[in-house]
Amino acid sequence: MARRRSREKQPSREKQLLNEQLKIEEGIFDNRTMLRIGKLFNKGVLASMEFIIARGKEADVYLADAGEKVGSPLLALKVFRLENARFQNRVKYIDGDPRFGKVKGSVFAIVSEWCKKEYGNLLVAEAAGIHAPKPYAFSGNVLAMEFLGEEGKPAMTLREEELEDPEKTLATVLEDTRRLYAHELVHADLSEYNILLVGGEPYMIDFGQAVHIKHPDASRYLERDIFNILHYFEKKYGIEKESSDVLDFITAPA
Numbered sequence: 001m002a003r004r005r006s007r008e009k010q011p012s013r014e015k016q017l018l019n020e021q022l023k024i025e026e027g028i029f030d031n032r033t034m035l036r037i038g039k040l041f042n043k044g045v046l047a048s049m050e051f052i053i054a055r056g057k058e059a060d061v062y063l064a065d066a067g068e069k070v071g072s073p074l075l076a077l078k079v080f081r082l083e084n085a086r087f088q089n090r091v092k093y094i095d096g097d098p099r100f101g102k103v104k105g106s107v108f109a110i111v112s113e114w115c116k117k118e119y120g121n122l123l124v125a126e127a128a129g130i131h132a133p134k135p136y137a138f139s140g141n142v143l144a145m146e147f148l149g150e151e152g153k154p155a156m157t158l159r160e161e162e163l164e165d166p167e168k169t170l171a172t173v174l175e176d177t178r179r180l181y182a183h184e185l186v187h188a189d190l191s192e193y194n195i196l197l198v199g200g201e202p203y204m205i206d207f208g209q210a211v212h213i214k215h216p217d218a219s220r221y222l223e224r225d226i227f228n229i230l231h232y233f234e235k236k237y238g239i240e241k242e243s244s245d246v247l248d249f250i251t252a253p254a
């Protein structure tokens with residue numbers, strides 16, 4: 001008769017399921033990424049993977065069931081690519097930011113630094129009280145954050161939606177940009193693609209490239225963010241605003 005392994009030594013049912021899932025996903029996740037996903041599982045952040053929400057050049061985003069450490073049933077898992085990572089041209093968003101040292105090392109080290117930076121930037125967004133996903137945890141190249149969507153259905157981007165009250169939405173985006181700036185951060189990749197609509201409210205996402213206001217290019221990035229947003233609202237909704245007024249509003253001392 002086959003000897004039964006002791007209960008303690010057997011991985012939990014959930015862990016077995018996750019391992020099976022990860023094996024299925026093996027074509028997508030390399031070993032190091034699987035290890036990091038496993039770490040989030042062990043920390044009680046992650047329970048199981050659901051489905052892929054978006055496939056990007058630098059990262060894929062998945063819907064997942066949250067573990068007991070997260071106070072909500074779902075989360076979004078952003079998995080930064082290790083192969084074909086094009087992070088070299090993004091190093092400029094880290095170098096020059098007084099919060100970080102010089103970036104060097106392997107692709108894994110650079111990608112992990114980027115992931116950590118997005119996590120840190122999301123913490124600043126949370127402290128600023130703006131509409132953005134809450135960061136839960138990160139490990140290496142994997143970031144767990146609040147899932148934006150309703151009933152498991154991922155939120156649409158600003159680009160994909162027809163706004164009921166575009167003036168109000170624009171005002172919220174500019175107010176959040178002001179609050180973020182008051183917390184010494186510039187998003188630096190703000191556009192209709194990096195804003196999701198949840199319950200009619202605009203949520204900023206994709207904070208990897210956000211820089212501290214002391215970064216030498218911070219004001220150029222802020223002007224570009226303002227340009228992108230104003231240009232979109234003017235083109236699509238005919239709302240005209242003077243960019244210099246908006247810049248003054250965002251950077252005015254509190």
Ligand SMILES: Nc1ncnc2c1ncn2[C@@H]1O[C@H](COP(=O)(O)OP(=O)(O)O)[C@@H](O)[C@H]1O
Pocket residue numbers: 053054055056057058059060061076078133145146147148149154155157193194205206207
């Ligand atoms: N917290 C989230 N909740 C729901 N969907 C998300 C979340 N974060 C990202 N997404 C989805 O994944 C896409 C890519 O995420 P993003 O952070 O913009 O990465 P990329 O660097 O690839 O542009 C988004 O356009 C959105 O559809």
Ligand SMILES: [Mg+2]
Pocket residue numbers: 193194206
């Ligand atoms: Mg994006």
